[in-house]
Amino acid sequence: xxxxxxxxxxxxxxxxxxxxxxxxxxxxxxxxxxxxxxxxxxxxxxxxxxxxxxxxxxxxxxxxxxxxxxxxxxxxxxxxxxxxxxxxxxxxxxxxxxxxxxxxxxxxxxx
Amino acid sequence: xxxxxxxxxxxxxxxxxxxxxxxxxxxxxxxxxxxxxxxxxxxxxxxxxxxxxxxxxxxxxxxxxxxxxxxxxxxxxxxxxxxxxxxxxxxxxxxxxxxxxxxxxxxxxxxx
Numbered sequence: 284x285x286x287x288x289x290x291x292x293x294x295x296x297x298x299x300x301x302x303x304x305x306x307x308x309x310x311x312x313x314x315x316x317x318x319x320x321x322x323x324x325x326x327x328x329x330x331x332x333x334x335x336x337x338x339x340x341x342x343x344x345x346x347x348x349x350x351x352x353x354x355x356x357x358x359x360x361x362x363x364x365x366x367x368x369x370x371x372x373x374x375x376x377x378x379x380x381x382x383x384x385x386x387x388x389x390x391x392x393x394x
Numbered sequence: 395x396x397x398x399x400x401x402x403x404x405x406x407x408x409x410x411x412x413x414x415x416x417x418x419x420x421x422x423x424x425x426x427x428x429x430x431x432x433x434x435x436x437x438x439x440x441x442x443x444x445x446x447x448x449x450x451x452x453x454x455x456x457x458x459x460x461x462x463x464x465x466x467x468x469x470x471x472x473x474x475x476x477x478x479x480x481x482x483x484x485x486x487x488x489x490x491x492x493x494x495x496x497x498x499x500x501x502x503x504x505x506x
Contacts, residue, residue, distance in 0.1 A: 315493075383439075
């Protein structure tokens, strides 16, 4: 069965610092991968997605993610974090019938 | 405006009292799904629907029912709610699967 692992439950960074959130997916020759963000009290918003092609994908709010098949990873990055990036981030893998989510990484941003 | 709407947004009820959470999308999406979100567990899929009159169980379907009589609506039914169904529920839709899912704002349910 598909599974998505986000190894870090909680990450704290200082404003202006760089960020990398890790995500590993279970299997799939051509995985469909997503990163969603959930701000406190809000629904989920898509940051970016990877279906095929260029392994470095750009998303909204200055985020990017890199697909590495050899490592079964799809890590999310941002060069300089803003206080408004504090939220919970979910990696997800899409299959033929459903989306499987990781358990999320909560990001705290210190001033 | 393209959106997924859910009602109610907040609900407090008692054990055993049947309830329905409605979900509607205006994007003509074929795929719709329900998730529950619990602390430390992320989002888990309850039921999904690939199209009208086609529904299937997700990972945690026990205690829930759904129906898909129209393309735009996908209500979640709790016939006899129990306290372990206290959770935050999200409805989502996408044009097809796998694809970008658009999420509703969520329904926070408390079962006493």
